[in-house]
Amino acid sequence: MVFEGSSAAISHTGKVRSNNQDSGYAGANLFVVADGMGGHAGGDVASSLAVHRLENLDHGYPSTMDAQASLQAAATTAAGDMIRAVKDRPELAGLGTTLDAIIMVDDYAVIGHIGDSRIYLYRDETLTQITTDHTFVQRLVDAGRITPEEARYHPRRSVLMRVLSDMDADPELDMFVMPTLPGDRWLLCSDGLSGVVDETHMLKTLRLGMAPGRTADGLLRFALDGGAPDNVTIVIVDVGGQHPLVSGTPTIVGAAANPQGIVVPAARPARPSWLHPVRQAANEPTHFEPAADYLEELIEEDHRRAVRRRFGWIAGLIVVIALMAAALIGGYAWTQTRYFVGIDSKTDTVAIFQGIQQDLGPFSMSHVYQDTDIKVTDLPVFYQSTVQNTTSASSLGDAQGIVDRLRASIPTGKTP
Incomplete structure (x- = not known):
C-alpha cells in the first residue's frame, strides 16, 4: 500500500x-x-x-x-x-x-x-x-x-x-x-x-x-x-x-x-573532535x-564539577551564616552594655535589668542583673508608674543611682 x-x-x-x-x-x-x-x-x-x-x-x-x-x-x-x-x-x-x-x-x-x-x-x-x-x-x-x-x-x-x-x-x-x-x-x-x-x-x-x-x-x-x-x-x-x-x-x-554519486574528495587526515561548539570551524x-574510557572520564569530570559547585554553594552559605552569626553576636554583645530599671514580675520588686527592653520574637533581649528589696507597692504612686514603664540607664552605675533615688522616695516607716 x-x-x-x-x-x-x-x-x-x-x-x-x-x-x-x-x-x-x-x-x-x-x-x-x-x-x-x-x-x-x-x-x-x-x-x-x-x-x-x-x-x-x-x-x-x-x-x-x-x-x-x-x-x-x-x-x-x-x-x-x-x-x-x-x-x-x-x-x-x-x-x-x-x-x-x-x-x-x-x-x-x-x-x-x-x-x-x-x-x-x-x-x-x-x-x-x-x-x-x-x-x-x-x-x-x-x-x-x-x-x-x-x-x-x-x-x-x-x-x-x-x-x-x-x-x-x-x-x-x-x-x-x-x-x-x-x-x-x-x-x-x-x-x-x-x-x-x-x-x-x-x-x-x-x-x-x-x-x-x-x-x-x-x-x-x-x-x-x-x-x-x-x-x-x-x-x-x-x-x-x-x-x-x-x-x-x-x-x-x-x-x-x-x-555524480558518492564522491570522496581528497581530504586532510581528520582530527577527531569530541566537542561540537556552536561556532566550530566548518571543516571540522x-x-x-x-571511546568508553573517555566517556567515563567525562562523567567523572562532570561529577567533580558538580561536587565543586556544591561545595562552592556550601562554602558561600557557611560564609553568609558566619557573617549573620557574627552580626547577631556583636549585636547581642552591644545590648549587654545597656541597663534599665523595672519590675521583677516574679517578686514584684524593683530590679536592674541588663540588655534592652525590646524582644526579638520569642527571645528576650534582657535579663535581671540585680534584684532589690524595694517593693513596688512601697513606692509613691508617681514612682510606681515610672518603674512600671521602666527607666533607661546609660550605665550600670546610672542604674544603681536610679535605684538609690527610688529607695530614698519611700515614705518614712516603709523603708526596707
Whole structure:
C-alpha cells in the first residue's frame, strides 16, 4: 500500500560550514534524515551511504514487522558500507552519521533512530519530540543531573553515545511503531535545526498550516536567523490532510544529492573532535563517537564539577551564616552594655535589668542583673508608674543611682 500524503525535504549548508555533510530523503513511503560526521569528507560519505542504502526501502510492506526488519537490515548494511569505505580510504577512519527514518505502513509509522537528529510529531496543534537523543548530556538529563534547559547549552551537548559508523558492524537503532492519523505532520531534522530553533518557534511555524515545502522554508529561515552554525536538513511528512502530493518523484537533498554519486574528495587526515561548539570551524567533524574510557572520564569530570559547585554553594552559605552569626553576636554583645530599671514580675520588686527592653520574637533581649528589696507597692504612686514603664540607664552605675533615688522616695516607716 502506498502512503497517502505529501512531503518535502530541504538541506542547507548553513552560515559557517563550507560543505554539507547532511543528507535527506522524502519518497513515497520512506523519509530519512542523516547528519554525517568525520571531517571534511567523511561526513559527506557517511550520510550519503546511509541514504542511498535506505532508499531501496521506499515501497509498500505487508506488515510493520517486515518494515522494521528491513530498516534494521539496511542500517547494518550501511555500517558495512562505511567499514569497506574506510578500508579503501584509511583517511576516512572515524566517519559516521546519525540516522532518523520513517517507513509508512498503512496507518502506522515505523521509526528507526540513532544519534541526535530528531523526529517530532505535530498533532492537534501540539508538538511532541518522539525520539531521544543518544548524547552524553541526554544521559545526564535522564539521570537527573542536569535539566533539559541546561542540556541545551551544555558544552558537550553534541558528544554522541551511539551513531551509525565504521566502528560498529551491528548498530543498535531505537526501533518502534506508532499509529498515525490523518492530519498528523511528522518533522525529521538534523541538530542544525533543533540545536538552534527551540520548540516554541517550531510550533509557531507549524501552526501556520502551510504546505510542507513552505513550512520547511519557514523553519530553515528561523535556523538561518539564529546563525545556522551547522548544516540544516528538514523533512516534513503530512498524513492525508489538505496538501495533495504534487509529485511522486523522491526528493534527495544534501550530500546524497550529488549528481555524480558518492564522491570522496581528497581530504586532510581528520582530527577527531569530541566537542561540537556552536561556532566550530566548518571543516571540522561535527560529531565524534568517543571511546568508553573517555566517556567515563567525562562523567567523572562532570561529577567533580558538580561536587565543586556544591561545595562552592556550601562554602558561600557557611560564609553568609558566619557573617549573620557574627552580626547577631556583636549585636547581642552591644545590648549587654545597656541597663534599665523595672519590675521583677516574679517578686514584684524593683530590679536592674541588663540588655534592652525590646524582644526579638520569642527571645528576650534582657535579663535581671540585680534584684532589690524595694517593693513596688512601697513606692509613691508617681514612682510606681515610672518603674512600671521602666527607666533607661546609660550605665550600670546610672542604674544603681536610679535605684538609690527610688529607695530614698519611700515614705518614712516603709523603708526596707
